[in-house]
Amino acid sequence: MNGRIRSSVSVSWQRHWLGLLLLAVVLLAVPFVAALGGQAWVRIANFAILYMFLALGLNIVVGYAGLLDLGYVAFYAVGAYTYALLASPHFGIHLPFWVILPLGAGLACVFGVLLGAPTLKLRGDYLAIVTLGFGEIVRIFMNNLNAPINVTNGAQGITLIDPIRIGDFSFAQTSTFLGVTLSGPQKYYFLLVALALLVIVVNIRLQDSRIGRAWQAIREDEVAAKACGINTRNIKLLAFAMGASFGGIAGGIFSAMQGFVSPESFSLMESITILAMVVLGGMGHIPGVILGAVLLTGLPEALRYGIEPLQRALFGRMIIDPESLRMLVFGLALVLVMRFRPAGLWPSSQRRRELAESAD
Amino acid sequence: MNQVPLLLEAHEVAKHFGGVKALHDVSLTIRRGEIYGLIGPNGAGKTTFFNCLTGLYKNESGHFIFDGVKLEADAPHKAAAVGIARTFQNIRLFGNMTAIENVMVGRHLRTHAGVFGAITRNPTTRAEEAAIARRAEELLHYVGIHERAHDYAKHLSYGDQRRLEIARALATEPKLLALDEPAAGMNGTETEALRVLVEGICRDGVTVLLIEHDVKLVMGLCGRVAVLDYGEKICEDVPVVVQKDPRVIEAYLGGSVA
Amino acid sequence: MDTLLQQLINGLTLGAVYALVALGYTMVYGIIGLINFAHGEVVMIGTMVAFTVIVSLASSGMSPLLILGVGLLVSVVVCMVLGWALERVAYRPLRHAPRLTPLITAIGMSIVLQNVAMIIWGRNYITFPPMINKQIYEIGGASFTNVQVAIVSLAALVMLGLIYLVHRTRIGMAMRATAQNPHVASLMGVDINRVIAMAFIIGSALGAVAGCMVGSYYEIAHYQMGFMLGLKAFTAAVLGGIGNLAGAMAGGLLLGLIEALGAGYIGDLTGDFLGSHYQDIFAFIVLIIVLMFRPSGLFGERTGDRA
Numbered sequence: 001m002n003g004r005i006r007s008s009v010s011v012s013w014q015r016h017w018l019g020l021l022l023l024a025v026v027l028l029a030v031p032f033v034a035a036l037g038g039q040a041w042v043r044i045a046n047f048a049i050l051y052m053f054l055a056l057g058l059n060i061v062v063g064y065a066g067l068l069d070l071g072y073v074a075f076y077a078v079g080a081y082t083y084a085l086l087a088s089p090h091f092g093i094h095l096p097f098w099v100i101l102p103l104g105a106g107l108a109c110v111f112g113v114l115l116g117a118p119t120l121k122l123r124g125d126y127l128a129i130v131t132l133g134f135g136e137i138v139r140i141f142m143n144n145l146n147a148p149i150n151v152t153n154g155a156q157g158i159t160l161i162d163p164i165r166i167g168d169f170s171f172a173q174t175s176t177f178l179g180v181t182l183s184g185p186q187k188y189y190f191l192l193v194a195l196a197l198l199v200i201v202v203n204i205r206l207q208d209s210r211i212g213r214a215w216q217a218i219r220e221d222e223v224a225a226k227a228c229g230i231n232t233r234n235i236k237l238l239a240f241a242m243g244a245s246f247g248g249i250a251g252g253i254f255s256a257m258q259g260f261v262s263p264e265s266f267s268l269m270e271s272i273t274i275l276a277m278v279v280l281g282g283m284g285h286i287p288g289v290i291l292g293a294v295l296l297t298g299l300p301e302a303l304r305y306g307i308e309p310l311q312r313a314l315f316g317r318m319i320i321d322p323e324s325l326r327m328l329v330f331g332l333a334l335v336l337v338m339r340f341r342p343a344g345l346w347p348s349s350q351r352r353r354e355l356a357e358s359a360d
Numbered sequence: 361m362n363q364v365p366l367l368l369e370a371h372e373v374a375k376h377f378g379g380v381k382a383l384h385d386v387s388l389t390i391r392r393g394e395i396y397g398l399i400g401p402n403g404a405g406k407t408t409f410f411n412c413l414t415g416l417y418k419n420e421s422g423h424f425i426f427d428g429v430k431l432e433a434d435a436p437h438k439a440a441a442v443g444i445a446r447t448f449q450n451i452r453l454f455g456n457m458t459a460i461e462n463v464m465v466g467r468h469l470r471t472h473a474g475v476f477g478a479i480t481r482n483p484t485t486r487a488e489e490a491a492i493a494r495r496a497e498e499l500l501h502y503v504g505i506h507e508r509a510h511d512y513a514k515h516l517s518y519g520d521q522r523r524l525e526i527a528r529a530l531a532t533e534p535k536l537l538a539l540d541e542p543a544a545g546m547n548g549t550e551t552e553a554l555r556v557l558v559e560g561i562c563r564d565g566v567t568v569l570l571i572e573h574d575v576k577l578v579m580g581l582c583g584r585v586a587v588l589d590y591g592e593k594i595c596e597d598v599p600v601v602v603q604k605d606p607r608v609i610e611a612y613l614g615g616s617v618a
Numbered sequence: 619m620d621t622l623l624q625q626l627i628n629g630l631t632l633g634a635v636y637a638l639v640a641l642g643y644t645m646v647y648g649i650i651g652l653i654n655f656a657h658g659e660v661v662m663i664g665t666m667v668a669f670t671v672i673v674s675l676a677s678s679g680m681s682p683l684l685i686l687g688v689g690l691l692v693s694v695v696v697c698m699v700l701g702w703a704l705e706r707v708a709y710r711p712l713r714h715a716p717r718l719t720p721l722i723t724a725i726g727m728s729i730v731l732q733n734v735a736m737i738i739w740g741r742n743y744i745t746f747p748p749m750i751n752k753q754i755y756e757i758g759g760a761s762f763t764n765v766q767v768a769i770v771s772l773a774a775l776v777m778l779g780l781i782y783l784v785h786r787t788r789i790g791m792a793m794r795a796t797a798q799n800p801h802v803a804s805l806m807g808v809d810i811n812r813v814i815a816m817a818f819i820i821g822s823a824l825g826a827v828a829g830c831m832v833g834s835y836y837e838i839a840h841y842q843m844g845f846m847l848g849l850k851a852f853t854a855a856v857l858g859g860i861g862n863l864a865g866a867m868a869g870g871l872l873l874g875l876i877e878a879l880g881a882g883y884i885g886d887l888t889g890d891f892l893g894s895h896y897q898d899i900f901a902f903i904v905l906i907i908v909l910m911f912r913p914s915g916l917f918g919e920r921t922g923d924r925a
Binding site for chain 1: 647651653708711712715716717718719720721722723725726727728729730732733734736737741845849852853856895896898899901902903905906909910913
């Protein structure tokens, strides 16, 4: 960005190296601590990181370029199905992950461009609806493309998807190195952490770049941005396509990790959840988005494990279906956070100022 | 280098809004290196002319020849690319970006780093970023607001915002700088400082097209002036002649020209 | 030939419902520029309330038509209150927030309403008790029922009422003025808050009517039914030019027809590659195409772009 900001970053590095060290230790410890409560907890941690990855991918689209994408999950689905179809007994194809993941990302990117090119000139709300519609179209196709030719196996989904495997090293099995035993989910945990760090670096570096400034300029005043010589359509398309590619990668990992995909995983609710992570946390602010992802993955799980015992303790029996109560709390959280912290839970100081001033 | 003496030729440019003729076959020529004024009463079509020239509107008929080439500017960013930069009547800065960032955005057009460069931060990109920042600082110096470089654009004073907008426009390396009422809302001191700045810009080789309400400023600054009234050019000449033209005096109801 | 006529009749019925729901979207969008995501849920609540009223009165010995009428009335009142409360509690505090904020709130409200409905009415499909003796008429090989006739004529009646309201009453005039320019309207003494509240209340009332129609047409209801219905109705509103009342009506009818015809003929068109379970994609494909070529909808948009 500029000298002042860059130097403030390096200052904070020096000041916070202890914090970073602590963070690294925590990141290393999480899968082992979580495993004490069972592998299910490691899987929850994995999902939190996968969502973090998705949310940071969407942050480029929504937070940086200011484009409201309500069909983000469609790109996630494209990546997931690409992996599932090319690495499972369904078609008898078993390509290695390093071929399929980039392929899935590329395909998602192509879809992003195809959808974005004609629609990005539209006003924000219309874009939201078009992307939402696109998400639904993709889901409907996945649900129904099992006849007359069975492509997606319909609502049953695709099973027995290959895990990520490097030579003989499979991410699905437990193995021991240097005296440390790692379960499948724990291995995926470290893979996901690496990917998450990658997407964080991408986010940070994009923000402080020529492209990042162009995105911010478009968000601030599109007409002025054009007058400065920015080809706004292409620059927006770039954000859209990049977000889509990240969605594609996340989808591939999801497929490999679960070993199973079905259209149910790619509902509109999923898109909304990811968007909510970005907005609740603090649009365009990387720590905020991470917080949003962790909270919104953790909160439902906490509610799942908390509501049932709570109800039994209070009423002696289950009064309200925990699943709907969980969603109810989620919905209320969206409403309340928007009402009382419209810039998100952890907005960048800049965004906070923006809001404070636009309020009057 | 064989340069055409005319930087911009407008040929019978016309623009309607519904049934209203905002511009009626306006033709004018701007010479390289001059400060050209475009004046006229409110609603005379000055800004509409600007918007057609900079690709914000599409004129129904007529065309522009810029730097010897017919302008196919159907989009503002293309106009900026061929070398036409502009400011806006109602200042349009990127309010939540700092002053220097605003100018850095202006460098977008003349720099190249893409996503790959941004992510890898390779030497080429780092060098380019440094050059962008350096040039932006220079331009802030040039317009005289360098001490506000790290303030948010929206926190600058009115006069400084006008200057920042000019710096941002200059960052695109224009051949023609089109200023839409830069003195609007300025007091006498600020207007005088603006006059000095615009003269300097012209001296440094940028041709200036100036839309202005402040007739005194236009008359003092411009080499030649065109007057628009009801979308038609009623007069084009050196200020002294324009000032005495009866049609101009009538357009202004005899009042404010004198 | 007989299928064509049949699909047209079905499309007309469906379209009447879409049109009523689309009006709710378009009125709110036209005035405050908000996509009220929760509107589909208001329609769903309307269906559910009517269901509850009808079921609880079914054994009271009242005449079926009267029960139906009471069900409709209660449902309309409940939805009006709900629409008013939504605006008052969720949207009004955010009126000057950035555009994304109220949209997220709307999504949140939609989730809340859905799950409240699930807690009250359960997660299973509920069957609407048939209160009208269904009669089937035949015309040129196609058949239609008295329920369909009732739906289409009631929709027409309600829309006429709305047109009267908007063009002939003071509040209607205030609404039109606000849609044109809220600032100027308020300077002219229009109570903007009241106008916005009215848009929500009227839209919700129309939604409740539509909800009762859907219930009696399909004879089932489900807590998630509002989502797809709302999405399609919004599509219809965009199709007709959002903010434009006549456009919403026309867009609704058009979308109903497109869907019915599409579902009827998609098999023939694609050589049986795609079947009628693709019915739901038509709305979106139409939406994308319309927005690509006519971003302001088929019948234009209110003047002035506040984006």
